[in-house]
Amino acid sequence: MRASLASSIAVTCATVLALPVSLAAPAAAAVPSALGLPPAASAQPPAPEVPGATQSLPLEPWGDSDRALGGGTDDTGAQGLTRRDVRPFSLVGVVWDDPTAALHGVVQVRTRATGGDAWSDWQDVETHNEEHGADPDTAEGAGRALKGSTAPLWVGDSDGVEIRVRGEEPLPTGLRLELVDPGEPPAEATETEATTETAATTTTTTTTTAMTATMTATRTATASLALTGLGAAEAAVSGVNAQLAPYGAAWIPALSKEATELTLPYLPRSQEAKAPAEPQAPAEAQAPAAAAKPYIGPRPKIITRKGWGADERIREKGFVYTKTIKAAFVHHSATGNNYTCGQAPSVLRSIYRYHVQSSGWRDFGYNFAVDKCGNIYEGRAGGVAKPVLGAHTLGFNTNSMGIAVLGTFTKSAPPAAVVTAVARLTAWKLGLHGVNPKGAAYLVSGGGNLYKKGSTVKFNAIAGHRDGFATECPGARLYGKLGTARTSSAKYQGRS
Incomplete structure (x- = not known):
């Protein structure tokens, strides 16, 4: 059954991606009725008020x-x-x-x-x-x-x-x-996790059943259902996500390793308009050709910007992408440890406002955030599966991603859940770009206090902020756990 369903998803994904957006969006209109959901209003609901x-x-x-x-x-x-x-x-x-x-x-x-x-x-x-x-x-x-x-x-x-x-x-x-x-x-962002997860699980189950039952329906409707099963990030490429928004939960569900690998051929390949040429590693460091098997960790559950209550009106419109993701820089937010995990969304909304309205950045600086209970959050807008250009590691934002652990870990040790979350997130996101978490990455400096502009620098694929800039970030105690994160991340990818 799994093989049959996977095959069907692959076929229908290819179908929907071949459609022009003008056709894919109407196809999404068939999704609610196929799932037994009430029809959505023809006009998008007004943006919710987010005080602050x-x-x-x-x-x-x-x-x-x-x-x-x-x-x-x-x-x-x-x-x-x-x-x-x-x-x-x-x-x-x-x-x-x-x-x-x-x-x-x-x-x-x-x-x-x-x-x-x-x-x-x-x-x-x-x-x-x-x-x-x-x-x-x-x-x-x-x-x-x-x-x-x-x-x-x-x-x-x-x-x-x-x-x-x-x-x-x-x-x-x-x-x-x-x-x-x-x-x-x-x-809608204050629902308990249990309520949200139950609703999402029910929707996913219904979606899978509907997919199996409608394989003889029109190609566009079936393709929309397939994308529903693959999650919001992938659905966005065909405009289906906007149509599903009234019914979606405020988090992106986890996927198994098999399902994650299945989505790889269909992810959008977005690039910054003038992305610089990729730096080449020295000849002796060139890796052999990638194995046929994709090493991609299962996609972890990610709480979306909607889930933590981001006010999308205060950031700059549009998105900016880099060419690929070669390395992940781990940070601590230096905001202190005096928060509960239930307060983490409030901490994120505060940092977001501080980055945008006080510091003048276009959006939240980091691509992802992790709280001390190991919950993973979407950071800068643009798509969790895409190479979004962040503002996290001055001089090395191009072709990298930034993960901020909420807290201060100069003297306090990070909980084990934090290290596990970093490992799971990097196993998935680095895996989408063919990166071994235990391997090396070569990035070109955009200028900073450690490396002059234009120099090619070798990093661990999972690096600390201090590796690219003279700083205490991510704190000595969190930095000391990055070796464990690299080993675990590689195992989640299926590497020995």
């Missing part, structure tokens, strides 16, 4: 000698804000005018939980400076809206704040405190 806001407060000279920053240094030129009441927020960060200027110094904040009187201890905000962001020669990297920025810090629901900033050298101009309220997610 950012307060931007200019810093002032820190002139109160009773509040000296300490450390035995001269606090002349320090800036900050004394305790004050503000509208509710959950994440803080500091930005400044010149994105090329570095903030070398100490940034500390303390906050008051909403509705309470007690203030937190002082917390350090990581001044990661230029190490994250788009490559300089890209449209995003040269954007006029770009700001210099610290890492964001998750502090939870708060309505009071105090901040102090001391520089080891003159501070950048235009320092502002950003207080981000993530807002509440749309109602």
